[in-house]
Amino acid sequence: MKKLEQLYEGKAKKVFSTEDPDIVIVDYKDDATAFNGEKKGTIVGKGVINNRMTNYIFQVLEKEGVPTHYVEELSDRETAVKKVEIVPLEVIVRNVAAGSFSKKLGIEEGRKLLAPTLEFSYKDDDLGDPMINDYFAIAIGAATREEIDKITEYTFKVNDVLKKFFDEAGIELIDFKIEFGRFHGDIILADEISPDTCRLWDKETHEKLDKDRFRRDMGNVEDAYQEVFKRIGIK
Numbered sequence: 001m002k003k004l005e006q007l008y009e010g011k012a013k014k015v016f017s018t019e020d021p022d023i024v025i026v027d028y029k030d031d032a033t034a035f036n037g038e039k040k041g042t043i044v045g046k047g048v049i050n051n052r053m054t055n056y057i058f059q060v061l062e063k064e065g066v067p068t069h070y071v072e073e074l075s076d077r078e079t080a081v082k083k084v085e086i087v088p089l090e091v092i093v094r095n096v097a098a099g100s101f102s103k104k105l106g107i108e109e110g111r112k113l114l115a116p117t118l119e120f121s122y123k124d125d126d127l128g129d130p131m132i133n134d135y136f137a138i139a140i141g142a143a144t145r146e147e148i149d150k151i152t153e154y155t156f157k158v159n160d161v162l163k164k165f166f167d168e169a170g171i172e173l174i175d176f177k178i179e180f181g182r183f184h185g186d187i188i189l190a191d192e193i194s195p196d197t198c199r200l201w202d203k204e205t206h207e208k209l210d211k212d213r214f215r216r217d218m219g220n221v222e223d224a225y226q227e228v229f230k231r232i233g234i235k
C-alpha cells in the first residue's frame, strides 16, 4: 500500500490517502504538544512506540469485541487504517483521580474512585475542548443517542480490557482518552491508545510513565515511554 496525497497534519500524526478510498495511512511523529498546543517539544522515539502500541492494543480490543479502525502495520511509524469520519468527542474514563478531575473537584491525585467515570469533551481547539454531556452532544449534532449509547458501551469495555492488560504489565491505568469514528454507518474505535493519551503509573511505586512527565517537565520522558513499551512485551 502506498501513500498518495497528505490529507491532514495534526499535532502528533500525518494522514495520507491511498488507492483505496476506504483506507488511509497514518504516520506517527515524535512531536509532542500539551495544553492545547501551548507547549511544544519532541519525545524521541515516541512515534514508533505510539504506533506499535496502539496497533497491538487495538488487536487485543478487536478480539474482545470492540471494533477498531486498525487494518495493517506498514512500518514502525506507519499504519493502514479504515478511513472514518471522526465523532467530534474526546471520551475520557477515569479510575483514579488525577489531572483536570483532581483540579476541578479538589481531590488529591491518586485517590481511587468508587466507580469509573465517563466524560465527553467537544473537540474544538479554538474553544479548548470544553467538557459537555450527552444531551449537549446530541443537541449540537456531534452524535446521535444511538451513537452515544454504543460509544458508552464500547468505552467501558475498553476500560475493562485495558485495566487488566496494563495490570499484567505492572502498570495501573489511572485514566485515558479515546476517540471514535463512523465507518459505513458503524461506530468504531479510532485514533490511538498510548502514553500520550493514557495516565499510566507503576503499580508499586506510582511513578508516572506517561505524557504527564512532558506536561509537568518531570524529565525522563523518553525512558518512561520505553519502559511502558518494554513491559507490554510487544515483539
Ligand code: C5P
Pocket (backbone or CB within 6 Å): 090, 092, 098, 099, 100, 101, 129, 175, 176, 177, 196, 197, 198, 199, 211
Ligand atoms: O487533563 P485530563 O485530566 O482531563 O486528562 C484525562 C486523560 O485524557 C489523560 O489520560 C490525558 O492524557 C487524556 N487526554 C488526551 N488528550 C486531551 C486531553 C486529555 O489524551 N486533549
